Amino acid sequence: MINPKSHQIIEKYCSCNCEDRFIWPRIKATNGIPMDPPEIVPEGMIIPTIQRYFYIVTADLDLSNGVTLPADLFWNDEANSVTEFTIFSPNGYVNLYINAVMQEGGIYTVTPASLTIVPYNATLYRGTPIIIESLGFTTK
Secondary structure, eight states, X not given: OBOTTTOOBOOOOOSSOGGGTOOOOOOOOOOSSOOOOOSSOOTTOEEEEEEEEEEEOSSOEEXXXXXXXXXXXXXXXXXXXXXXXXXXXXXXEEEEEETTEEOOGGGEEXXXXXXXXXXXXXXXXXXXXXXXXXXXXXXX
16 A cells, blocks of 8 residues: 555555455456558568467466366457467467466467366466467468
8 A cells, every 4th residue: 555645655464364355357458559460561471460368366276186277267358258269270389377477388288178287286376367378470
């Protein structure tokens, strides 16, 4: 909390279980001012396409047996629910970010229907953001 008069940060502690009252709001991602692609694309140019999907864990997830999250839990850059992930195969790849940290490729699998995280001795706690970034490339 910031004191509006002194602009100092005031730390406030409570005896309640704060995890039970904090809910992450959905955030609409934006890259700033949208830009239309050029009308004329030079021959031989590589054209990237990017799809991003967002989910904030709503209850602690024990990963000891692995976990599969269906695509319909996620939303896209326009803050719309999705029913499946776009996977650009073979001319693309997928990155997974958990709590804003890119994850190793061997710990997860993304299909159009779901994200699967392999068994690991860890827990994803409620409020942890998960981002799937799918990138594809075409040429003209």
